[in-house]
Amino acid sequence: MIDSENDGVAGTAAREMEEECGIKLRPSDLTDLTELGLSEAVESGTIPFAAVAPSPGGCDEFIRYMYTERIVTKASLDKMRERLMGLREEGEYITLRVVDQREMWKVSADNKAMWYVWKTRNYFSLYVKHSLTPVLSSSALFLVDQLRKDGKLPPCGGLVNSPNDPILRMRDGRVIPMLAFGLYKVPSGSEGLEIILKAIEAGYRHFDTASIYGNEFELGKAIKLSGRPREEFFICSKVWNDAQKNGMTAVRQSVEASLQTLGCGYLDVMYIHWPVPGHFVETYKVLQELRAEGLVRNIGISNFGIAEYEELISAKGITVPPAVNQIEISPLMYRPENIQYFQDRGLVMVASKALHRVSGVDEGPISSIAAKNHATAAQVMIRWGILKRLVVVAKTSSPARMAENRAAVAVSLAEEELKQLDSLTSAEDVLAREELELQRKNGI
Ligand SMILES: NC(=O)c1ccc[n+]([C@@H]2O[C@H](COP(=O)([O-])OP(=O)(O)OC[C@H]3O[C@@H](n4cnc5c(N)ncnc54)[C@H](OP(=O)(O)O)[C@@H]3O)[C@@H](O)[C@H]2O)c1
Numbered sequence: 001m002i003d004s005e006n007d008g009v010a011g012t013a014a015r016e017m018e019e020e021c022g023i024k025l026r027p028s029d030l031t032d033l034t035e036l037g038l039s040e041a042v043e044s045g046t047i048p049f050a051a052v053a054p055s056p057g058g059c060d061e062f063i064r065y066m067y068t069e070r071i072v073t074k075a076s077l078d079k080m081r082e083r084l085m086g087l088r089e090e091g092e093y094i095t096l097r098v099v100d101q102r103e104m105w106k107v108s109a110d111n112k113a114m115w116y117v118w119k120t121r122n123y124f125s126l127y128v129k130h131s132l133t134p135v136l137s138s139s140a141l142f143l144v145d146q147l148r149k150d151g152k153l154p155p156c157g158g159l160v161n162s163p164n165d166p167i168l169r170m171r172d173g174r175v176i177p178m179l180a181f182g183l184y185k186v187p188s189g190s191e192g193l194e195i196i197l198k199a200i201e202a203g204y205r206h207f208d209t210a211s212i213y214g215n216e217f218e219l220g221k222a223i224k225l226s227g228r229p230r231e232e233f234f235i236c237s238k239v240w241n242d243a244q245k246n247g248m249t250a251v252r253q254s255v256e257a258s259l260q261t262l263g264c265g266y267l268d269v270m271y272i273h274w275p276v277p278g279h280f281v282e283t284y285k286v287l288q289e290l291r292a293e294g295l296v297r298n299i300g301i302s303n304f305g306i307a308e309y310e311e312l313i314s315a316k317g318i319t320v321p322p323a324v325n326q327i328e329i330s331p332l333m334y335r336p337e338n339i340q341y342f343q344d345r346g347l348v349m350v351a352s353k354a355l356h357r358v359s360g361v362d363e364g365p366i367s368s369i370a371a372k373n374h375a376t377a378a379q380v381m382i383r384w385g386i387l388k389r390l391v392v393v394a395k396t397s398s399p400a401r402m403a404e405n406r407a408a409v410a411v412s413l414a415e416e417e418l419k420q421l422d423s424l425t426s427a428e429d430v431l432a433r434e435e436l437e438l439q440r441k442n443g444i
Contacts, residue, residue: 166409168391171347172323176234176391178392179382179386179391179406179408179409180393181196182208183209185395186215189218200226201399202399202402207233208350210237212240216237217261220264223264230264230265233268237258238272239255244276248282255286255296258270266297269324271299271300272302273303274302275441281312284299300350301322301324302350306341309342323347325350327350327351328433329390330384331366331381331421332424332425333429333433343389350391351385351391353393354381354390354393354394355395365424369413379404379408379411382394382411384421387418
């Protein structure tokens with residue numbers, strides 16, 4: 001099982017990686033997890049789970065296996081390949097070794113994470129070049145959690161931390177967590193504060209508020225009360241329409257007021273809430289200035305259609321392209337060409353109202369797909385969004401539903417089911433939404 005002739009597991013891993021992936025590594029570049037006991041590994045923070053495994057194949061074989069077993073879709077397969085290439089470029093190498101391929105208990109895969117749990121054994125090995133990315137540690141934590149629930153691992157302190165969220169990378173190289181907690185209708189005052197504290201406790205780190213939601217203060221306070229460092233959070237707010245209409249000084253004042261109310265030093269993303277005609281280009285220019293001053297890390301647009309985006313980026317003085325566009329997206333409001341247009345131009349697409357406010361999902365295809373996969377309708381909608389490479393913003397005031405929504409990242413959806421979900425939005429739905437958007441943009 002272990003190549004004792006050379007450098008143990010690390011030597012074997014280095015050799016296999018060279019053979020399989022063409023990557024040259026010294027055994028000393030790798031962490032040999034087999035040398036660490038479970039608790040030592042956890043305590044040292046090297047990895048939350050250590051084991052040894054014989055290797056029937058490396059990553060590529062593992063992916064192929066999952067594909068041939070139809071556990072992942074062709075699209076996911078391609079994304080996973082991309083992800084692996086990305087890891088290699090970043091100098092982080094993983095090989096995932098499967099011990100027993102006969103009884104797979106649960107597999108979930110997307111472009112950013114690979115989660116796999118095996119029923120018959122709890123052995124796997126994960127060779128990581130020194131550092132664990134948030135994605136990998138999240139995968140490992142999830143795996144450990146499942147194995148523990150399954151009685152295959154002894155209880156061990158510190159393992160059941162909330163896994164980090166899957167992430168996407170924005171055009172500036174910074175990451176954005178794919179699960180966001182929406183704050184629309186989260187009340188101000190102690191009730192709202194309590195909800196946000198619970199959301200932090202549940203593991204949410206990406207928070208989506210707006211000056212118009214009236215809860216920036218509670219968000220800032222909850223973050224401070226959590227005792228966690230500011231850098232752990234991804235905080236977004238939005239400039240409302242009245243500031244835009246009142247001109248560039250008002251926009252600057254509005255963003256500065258948001259920052260002061262939040263007390264968080266800088267915003268990870270500041271959005272233009274709606275593209276107010278005749279004003280949004282000027283608003284954007286102010287955000288560019290605030291970005292240069294370090295108060296805003298990335299500029300977001302929200303509810304922008306293709307025409308508004310084109311007007312924006314062709315305007316004089318626009319030098320920094322937006323990083324994200326937040327629009328309504330769910331299986332019940334799916335405009336794929338629109339999404340593709342922006343993704344092709346390097347914007348991360350953020351799905352607002354990702355649960356469609358759970359209206360009309362209690363019966364019909366979403367709930368049958370949910371039942372088939374032992375999931376809830378909300379989970380199916382969230383998972384669908386993640387598989388579309390969207391950041392998914394969902395709101396709930398209930399701690400149980402906070403956990404439920406976060407667990408959606410582990411739901412498996414078959415290709416056929418994804419197709420079915422893709423087909424739920426009618427042309428009439430889109431027309432009705434577009435009419436509403438037009439009214440909003442014009443302040444009606
Ligand atoms: N940029 C924009 O113009 C814009 C527009 C709309 C929304 N947004 C953003 O997107 C976020 C999400 O949109 P949204 O809040 O309008 O709607 P949503 O997230 O689609 O739906 C929220 C509703 O779903 C319920 N819910 C949540 N999880 C559930 C679950 N697991 N099971 C059953 N019900 C569940 C919530 O009820 P409970 O609270 O009772 O659980 C709430 O009534 C907003 O909070 C906001 O941050 C942005």
